Amino acid sequence: MDTTDDNHTEGIKMEIENQQIVENDCFSTLSDKTHQHLLISERPSSSCRMVRLRSRPSLQSTKSFPPYSQCIGGLGEDEESDDQHNSDMACQANATNVKEDKREELQSTERNEELTTRSPRDWLKAKWKLRRKERSGGSFEVDADSCERGRWSGKRRVEETEEKEEFDDDDDEGCANAEGKHWRGRNSSFEKVRKEEEEDEDGRSTISAVEGDTKSSRETPTRNDEEELPGMTEGSTTQQWSSPHPILSKLLHSSTSSSSSLNLSSAESDEVFSEGEDAGSKRKTFRKCRSWKTFLTMMHWSMSRQSSWVQLAGHQGNFQVSKGGEVLKLYSEVEANCLDCLMRDPLRPFVPQYHGLVTRGELCYIRLEDLLSGLKRPVIMDCKMGVRTYQEDELIKARVKAPLRSDMYQKMVKMDPSAPSAEEHAQKGVTKWRYLQWRDSTSSTSTLGFRIEGVMMEDGSIQRDFRKIQTLAQVTEALLYFTRSQLDTLRAYHSRLLALSDALKNSPFFRTHEVIGSSLLFVHDHSKASVWMIDFGKTTPLPDSQELRHNVPWSEGSREDGYLIGLSSLVTSLAQAISVASWQQEESCEEEQISP
Numbered sequence: 001m002d003t004t005d006d007n008h009t010e011g012i013k014m015e016i017e018n019q020q021i022v023e024n025d026c027f028s029t030l031s032d033k034t035h036q037h038l039l040i041s042e043r044p045s046s047s048c049r050m051v052r053l054r055s056r057p058s059l060q061s062t063k064s065f066p067p068y069s070q071c072i073g074g075l076g077e078d079e080e081s082d083d084q085h086n087s088d089m090a091c092q093a094n095a096t097n098v099k100e101d102k103r104e105e106l107q108s109t110e111r112n113e114e115l116t117t118r119s120p121r122d123w124l125k126a127k128w129k130l131r132r133k134e135r136s137g138g139s140f141e142v143d144a145d146s147c148e149r150g151r152w153s154g155k156r157r158v159e160e161t162e163e164k165e166e167f168d169d170d171d172d173e174g175c176a177n178a179e180g181k182h183w184r185g186r187n188s189s190f191e192k193v194r195k196e197e198e199e200d201e202d203g204r205s206t207i208s209a210v211e212g213d214t215k216s217s218r219e220t221p222t223r224n225d226e227e228e229l230p231g232m233t234e235g236s237t238t239q240q241w242s243s244p245h246p247i248l249s250k251l252l253h254s255s256t257s258s259s260s261s262l263n264l265s266s267a268e269s270d271e272v273f274s275e276g277e278d279a280g281s282k283r284k285t286f287r288k289c290r291s292w293k294t295f296l297t298m299m300h301w302s303m304s305r306q307s308s309w310v311q312l313a314g315h316q317g318n319f320q321v322s323k324g325g326e327v328l329k330l331y332s333e334v335e336a337n338c339l340d341c342l343m344r345d346p347l348r349p350f351v352p353q354y355h356g357l358v359t360r361g362e363l364c365y366i367r368l369e370d371l372l373s374g375l376k377r378p379v380i381m382d383c384k385m386g387v388r389t390y391q392e393d394e395l396i397k398a399r400v401k402a403p404l405r406s407d408m409y410q411k412m413v414k415m416d417p418s419a420p421s422a423e424e425h426a427q428k429g430v431t432k433w434r435y436l437q438w439r440d441s442t443s444s445t446s447t448l449g450f451r452i453e454g455v456m457m458e459d460g461s462i463q464r465d466f467r468k469i470q471t472l473a474q475v476t477e478a479l480l481y482f483t484r485s486q487l488d489t490l491r492a493y494h495s496r497l498l499a500l501s502d503a504l505k506n507s508p509f510f511r512t513h514e515v516i517g518s519s520l521l522f523v524h525d526h527s528k529a530s531v532w533m534i535d536f537g538k539t540t541p542l543p544d545s546q547e548l549r550h551n552v553p554w555s556e557g558s559r560e561d562g563y564l565i566g567l568s569s570l571v572t573s574l575a576q577a578i579s580v581a582s583w584q585q586e587e588s589c590e591e592e593q594i595s596p
């Protein structure tokens with residue numbers, strides 16, 4: 001494992017333990033409902049002989065994203081990719097995987113040539129063969145890290161003390177952060193928090209200002225002011241070298257076990273040069289050392305920036321990548337309160353760990369476990385849950401006097417020029433409720449109780465065309481595309497969702513909150529897969545002792561969100577995808593046996 005991977009791994013606070021190793025035995029059942037990441041073990045095609053032939057669910061084809069048949073070997077190159085994100089990520093992926101990508105390109109050209117001249121049956125057969133070739137060609141070194149399984153199994157370790165210590169190292173009073181420009185005023189109540197911070201001379205945690213008296217018994221979120229290194233920006237490039245400079249090497253060896261803690265103190269640096277030197281050479285070496293220290297610190301930052309983190313959906317500028325396997329999300333009181341409750345709820349294993357607040361310059365952020373940390377070339381899908389994505393307040397506002405949103409009108413026209421009414425066309429604006437409601441009704445939100453907001457494949461390409469999907473069959477096709485029909489990944493997701501379903505049933509938080517606009521984040525790489533609940537910015541507690549059922553349609557005033565309708569649709573669709581993938585695998589085995 002390379003240094004970057006070590007960084008990822010060591011930085012993970014979420015040592016996943018209650019997870020289940022998914023064996024490739026097609027009949028194995030996934031009974032452990034408490035795991036958080038499932039390890040994927042996929043064997044080459046020989047194991048497919050164990051697959052039972054299943055009935056073939058008929059899938060409708062859709063033009064809204066690369067149909068499954070096009071995605072077997074490729075990533076839908078002809079799809080409109082997502083502007084900035086996409087190019088950024090593609091650059092990142094390209095930089096680190098140039099060789100692989102070149103090979104893939106060649107394979108893809110070969111593939112296309114081969115595929116175009118055949119009959120449909122031959123075409124299908126050829127596709128499967130190529131896919132197998134691709135797999136055996138090394139793009140899926142699935143079993144290579146079976147030894148890692150132990151590290152990913154067992155109970156989640158809660159290491160508050162370690163976490164605290166690690167972050168206590170951070171400097172106080174962060175420099176003004178350029179990213180602050182993106183601050184959207186979302187957390188006006190942060191001013192309140194800041195005032196209390198100033199008053200709090202003991203440097204006690206300011207989270208209490210947000211949380212009231214309800215402190216987590218497991219973890220006390222702490223405030224940290226982080227400092228950006230002068231001259232260091234998010235876009236720092238990583239320095240590469242073939243063998244470390246002797247000084248660097250010495251420093252590296254003198255640092256502690258974790259490569260992620262290259263935070264060398266002056267003392268540590270001095271030690272390296274302290275033996276038998278006169279004052280002059282000491283000064284010289286000190287300067288040298290300082291520059292090496294600066295270099296190493298830059299390296300450390302640069303390495304942490306190398307994280308494969310990506311924001312798939314949501315408001316741009318809301319996130320910052322942080323060190324130690326965390327991401328920072330712009331503070332919202334509503335969300336911070338939810339996360340605080342969730343840390344003491346049965347849903348905790350399904351939510352990124354919440355580490356309290358941190359200020360960077362003028363801005364306050366929520367410190368969250370980075371769910372992509374430790375994953376290699378992660379594949380991600382964001383599903384927005386529920387039968388509606390607007391709060392009831394939005395509807396009430398729209399009736400009274402809601403401001404007209406020209407940006408939303410434009411988004412609406414872009415998607416469907418005939419969608420706005422004559423009046424809306426004349427005003428060139430729509431209310432937020434009208435827009436959100438229209439988005440819900442033109443996607444699978446209203447009917448299936450969730451919608452796919454976006455998908456990022458392992459090459460970093462992002463697709464958001466799934467939003468128009470409306471039927472379960474289309475969702476199934478999207479899932480097959482997203483997982484490249486990998487049975488183990490599909491099974492891992494299925495199992496995780498069943499476990500989530502159980503946890504939701506036992507969750508006081510879920511019973512007593514209206515969950516709007518929250519997403520399930522599906523993440524997998526070549527060896528792990530998991531699903532997480534994220535985004536609680538519009539999740540609010542119910543008044544009095546009111547409780548929700550979550551599995552019934554919404555009617556005004558009921559505050560029902562239909563979260564479980566969405567979950568059930570997803571589970572059904574995954575089961576369908578598993579059937580289809582099994583059938584495909586079976587068919588490919590048959591094809592293999594027939595061919596000489």
Ligand SMILES: Nc1ncnc2c1ncn2[C@@H]1O[C@H](COP(=O)(O)OP(=O)(O)OP(=O)(O)O)[C@@H](O)[C@H]1O
Pocket residue numbers: 310311312313314315316318319327352368369370371372380382517519521534535536537
């Ligand atoms: N803890 C996390 N670890 C890794 N990635 C995350 C995490 N939280 C969020 N993301 C990424 O950021 C994206 C947006 O997250 P989120 O929905 O919380 O943002 P938001 O701005 O509140 O969204 P919205 O505009 O829908 O309210 C997700 O789709 C995911 O790609």
Ligand SMILES: O=P(O)(O)O[C@@H]1[C@H](O)[C@H](O)[C@@H](OP(=O)(O)O)[C@H](OP(=O)(O)O)[C@H]1O
Pocket residue numbers: 389411432436439517537538
């Ligand atoms: O995905 P789209 O089609 O771009 O639409 C956005 C999406 O519905 C967001 O969930 C919503 O933010 P909230 O969840 O915070 O309401 C945002 O409203 P906003 O522009 O008022 O932030 C919309 O613009």
